[in-house]
Structure formats: C-alpha cells, structure tokens
Amino acid sequence: MDIQQKQWDALIGRIYETALSPGDWGELLEPMVDWCQQEKQDLATMEALLAHLDRAVRSSNHMHSQEDQNHLLNDMTNRLPWPMLMVDDQLHVVKHNSAADRILASGPLRMADGGALMLSDAKLKQQLQQVVRLQHGRDSQLLHSEQEKMVLLCMPVFRSDAPDEVSRVTTVVWVFADRSVAAPSVKSLADLFGISPAEARLLHLLCKVGNLSQSAELLSVSVHTARTQLKSIMGKTGISSQVALVSRAMSHALLATPTLATHDGHEERFMVLPDHRVLSWFEYGCPEGKPLLVMENQAGNMPCHEPHHDWYVSQGLRVLVVVRPGFGISSPCPNGSFVDFADDLRYFCERLNLQQPILAGYCFGGPYALAAAARYPSLFQQVGVIGSLVPWQYMHSGQLDPMHDRLLKMVDRDPRIFISLGKMALRGVNRSPEKFFSFFSRFLDPKDASLINDPAVQAITLPQLRQRWFQGARVIIDDYLRVLRPWKFELTDITIPTQVWHGALDRSVQVESARAMAEAIPGAQFHVLENQGRYPVIECWQEFVEALAGSIPQTITQRA
Incomplete structure (x- = not known):
C-alpha cells in the first residue's frame, strides 16, 4: 500500500471517528486541509471525500436526532399524564403522547392528514x-x-x-379541561x-375574576x-399588560413550572417585526x-453585562443588548446580510423611540454595527467596535491563527467541506462548549487561553451562551458564511464618528488587519490595546464604553 493510500485511509477513518465523537472535530481540521491542499487531488477524489463526509454527517445527525428526541421526550412527555402535543411553527403536530390520541380523534382539537392541527375555536x-x-x-x-371549556x-x-x-x-402544548385550573x-x-x-x-383575584373593577370591589378598595x-x-x-401578567401567574400555578429565565435574571424582551419575525433584546443600566446598542460575539456569550449593571447606572447609560437573528428568540435569517439587520435596527430604534443611540459591536457583532452605521x-450618534472581524480583503496572508x-482554506477549496464539517462540529460544541474552548485556546495568545479556560470566566459566559443558543447552534455556520461573503456595504459610507479598538496580541484577527479596516473608514480613530488579544471585553469593556460615551479622557495607547 503506497503512502498516499495510507494517508487517505487514515483521513477517512478520522472522519468516521469524528462522527462518533463530534467534540473532537478540531483534530480533523489539519489532516483534512493538508489533504485538500495537495495539488494532485482531482475532482473525482474530492467528490469521494465529500461522499464520505456526507455519510459521516448523516451518521452523526442520526445520533444527534436521537439524543435531542430523548431529551425532549424525557423532559416533557413523562412529566405529566395529560394530553401533550409537540407542534412546529406552522401549527403541525410533530409528535404527541398516547394521552392525546383520544382528544385528537374526537375532541375540539383534531389532527388532519399531514399533521395540521385543527381547532374549532x-x-x-x-x-x-x-x-x-x-x-x-x-x-x-x-x-x-x-367556547370549548379548555385550557392550553x-x-x-x-x-x-x-x-x-x-x-x-x-x-x-398540554391540554387541560377548564376545571383543572385554580387561581x-x-x-x-x-x-x-x-x-x-x-x-x-x-x-389572586384578577386570576379568579379577570376584572379590575370587580377585584377592587371584592377587596373593598377604590379602582x-x-x-x-x-x-x-x-x-x-417587567410585564406590560394585565393579560400577560395573569397568564404568567396562572401558568406558574398550574404546574409550578418556572419560566425560561435568563442566567442573570434579566428578562429577554422582544418585539414582532413588520415581516412577522421576532427580534429580542436585554436591557441593563438606567432606563x-x-x-447604547450592543451586538455580541459569535457565540453570544460576550460581553457579559450583569457584572456591569450598577456601573451602567452610575454612568447614566441604558444598555440594550440586541440579540442577532437566530440567537435567543430572535428569528433566524440564514440568507440575510449585515445590511438586512440594519433595517431591523432602524425599526427597533423607531419602535422604542431611541434618540441618537451609540452603537457598539464585539467580534462577530462588529460587522452588524458597522453595517447599521453605514x-x-x-x-x-457614533459607532465603536472592539475586537471586530474585518472583511476578508483586509486579512493579510499568513495572519490568521491556524484554526x-x-x-x-477549506472554504476556498470547496465550501461543502466546511459546511459538512461544521454540521458534525455543532453536535460537539452544543454538547460540550467547554471542550471546544479548550481546543480553541491552543491557537490563542497565552493570556487569551488563560482567560477562556478560567473557571470564573466560564461560570459567567457559558450560561449566557446556552441561553443564546435557545434555537440551536446552527446559526454559527450561518454567521461564518455571512462573514466570508461580500458584506454588501462600503466602509467609506460610514460618516459618523467611529472608533476601532483592537488587541495587539490577537492571533485570530491580527492588529494590522484591523488597522487596514479602520483606515478605510473616513475619520475613524484606531486604538491598539497593547496587552490584550481576542477577548478585550473581559478586561477593557468599561474603558471602551466610557470612551464611546465621552465620559472620561482616554488613557490607552493610541497609534496613528
């Protein structure tokens, strides 16, 4: 057996091993790229490689499906003996328990051929x-x-x-007879x-009688x-209507089921956009x-704002963390561009009557902030990005970290390879983000590696990450592809005051690439953080926000 055949066999074996243990997907990167970069690989060989990847992905997806299905069934189906329906966003029944068979056959809820849920009310x-x-x-x-004396x-x-x-x-959806519900x-x-x-x-009385005047009369107080x-x-x-308040109280009382609270206790607020998509956000600081509008990094786990809440109040800042499409409960928009999200931000500002807000973006959030400013x-009022990604034309050869x-290189060779590997990686990253961060830290500056593996930092960032991945982690692939495509706006169109901050030790997006981007923005100020790398928001977030808000003189090292 020649050397090339041995390399091929080893690569294919590694692919199927990764399908079984997707948390190890990072170990597949180097041999995969090395093989793809060999000039002798012809189209037929690449198609064979893609076929193996496709089979491995299907195998991994099957296990992924079984794991998630078991999680859902164990968590929901076995909790209560009442009729239960799992439905999609088109109101089709995907699954239901045995207790729901009777009601779907002859009750006020019926399931049509094809699974569509039919309601008489x-x-x-x-x-x-x-x-x-x-x-x-x-x-x-x-x-x-x-009408049906029924509660869902x-x-x-x-x-x-x-x-x-x-x-x-x-x-x-759990189905109850109306008499089951007590205040x-x-x-x-x-x-x-x-x-x-x-x-x-x-x-308590509003839950029972539903009328404010009648409740006041029963309590012997004025309306x-x-x-x-x-x-x-x-x-x-933080609930803005009587109907929503009573609904929240009754749902807690019925099953003592807690709401899906965020890790820091702050409510995820939301609005429905004109095209019926949902856009959510969190608020901190002074109402x-x-x-200050903030766009987060790719994982949605930085910056963390709860530790800064009191400081925001002291600075007179109302910080609104706008959750990007696909994260939290914001509707996914896989084919959308950075500019499309700018339209969402415009509606967001008009709806909340925000006057001349400041824009800030970190990492993957940077392009979103810059697109809105353009x-x-x-x-x-102004825009600032810290540790932002840059358009690929500003990336200098050899200046990317190895990962x-x-x-x-994988995307350049064939985007299908990147997408296939990404699908396997999702299962591993979603199940064990700690393992991913440990792998990623190998390519970082030692200070960054220490920060990302610090248990105290993970205790804050990982719960936020899991909340942001409420709709799944596949949005990460969408984000990567969006960055690799043309950004669909010109940096020269940004005419408001702009600050670009970047860590001198950043190995993922090196400082010269960030400088090149800043030079393309008219009048932009470029700041180098000498002792920071990929995660400047952990130690420099308040300093960055102060500079944007103009509350104190800047004290960092600045270069032309």
Missing part, C-alpha cells in the same frame, strides 16, 4: 399560532377557550439542530413575583388604588439613560 387557533412563532416570547403561555399550556422549547422532524418542534394562592404569588401582600391579593397596585406589580415583574448614519486559516 378560531380565536384560540390565532393565539396558538402567535405562541408557536415566538411572538409572545419564550415564556410559558396559558390560553383559554370559553404552551411551553416554547429549545430547538434541536438535528435534521429530523424533532428539529421542527418549537412548542409543547394561585396569595402567598405563592407574593413569593413568586416578590410583591407585597396587598398586591398579591389583587393579583384607583387597585390600578396603582397593578402598575406596581407590572413594574416589579432613562443614554441608549446604512443609517443619521440614526446613530481559522484551515477553515478559510
């Missing part, structure tokens, strides 16, 4: 359609049908990345929402007093302060 159907499309957020929702408890679930029918599931106790409401006894008594207490409850809970310069260099 038109109003209930409309409400359910909004829930499965996440237009009411990720929290559990309780829907009532007076709707629970949005983490969406699977597996290319199987389970990946269609967006919501689990939660006063004490449970006070404990659950952190409200006063008087406020808890009012909310004005009841309305004041209701506003206080909404302020404490009446100067608005498309709508009059909308924003990204291999990924780029």
